[in-house]
Amino acid sequence: MGFSTLTGHLRRLLSPLTTPLQCLELANCNLNRVDMAYLANSLHSENLVSLDISGHNVCGLFPTTFIKLLQRCAATLHSLTLEDCDLEDEHMDILTQALAPCRGLEELKILGNPLTATALRRLFSTLAAGFPAMRYVELPVPRDCYPEDVTYPLDETVLLQYDREMFQVVRGQLMGILQGVGRGNVEVVTPLLGAYDADINETSNELGVSMVKSFNSIIGNFIDTIKIVDNRRSNKEVD
Known part of the structure; x- marks a missing residue:
């Protein structure tokens, strides 16, 4: 189920549902605190298999409810998309805490977030250690691979203007973390304008x-x- 802008109306849209909700796409819907609180406490979240809340600063604006939401759907959640969520290094504690109970997570998509190589290495260490079902990760080009003066969200004119050599070094480090625990089969991609073909x-x-x-x-x-x-x-x- 996907919605466009629905600030303050999430309860009215979801409350009539009588069957378990498995797929919920709420990307760029301008969710507010009331919406997030409802979602985090709703029975509709208990059977979610796929959740997309891209475009919302979940760790900066709704850290407690974000953690509670993932706790509620942890038993069933297989795919989580957090693109363009303003995730920064300072949010890594919140992100890893929120992800912790989601042991069955298979897909994680975090494109468009200004995370540095250090933060991504920490995230991959967490994924390698506690997510045995993980098979697919979409990660952004690290923030430190771009010029210092770039701003997020990245414009298409600068999206591909990153240090490719540095990126390959970082990507090799991240894959090394996975391979070190026998998880080299996890597919790690960075589709900027589509699937990149070298x-x-x-x-x-x-x-x-x-x-x-x-x-x-x-x-x-x-x-x-x-x-x-x-x-x-x-x-x-x-x-």
Whole structure:
């Protein structure tokens, strides 16, 4: 279930439900304290398998209710998305505390957060030690791989302007943490504009756009050719 802006209306939207809620997408919905408190105390949260609360500063504005929410759905939660949640190094204690009871978590997506390599290493140490079901992680490019003057959320013009060599070093360290405890099978990706393909040095989204443009160009040329043939045929008939 997904919603657009619904500040203050979460109770009214969820209370009529009579069946267990398993998937809840609340990205960028401008949730306030009342909404978060309701969600953290609602029976609707007890069977959640997938939860997306991207775009909300959960650790900075709602730390207690965020922890309580994940405690409530810990037994069933498999996928958690926290993209663009203003997660910073100072929030790592809250984040790891909130994640702690979610032992069955399989997917964690935290793109768009200004976390440094130090914070990510700490997070991966936590994941490696206590999350045996984890199989997929989407992590951001560390904050320290970007120029010091960048601001978040990152604009697309600067999103790819990071130190790739430093990033590969950090990524190797994070994978090393997982491999050190026999968890090298966990898929760790950083899809910025789509799934990155090092062989073609562009993202799949960018490749898709390129293919669409080429296709449109071919179709356009074909239509132009048809028009020329029709015009010639019309001119011959007139003559």
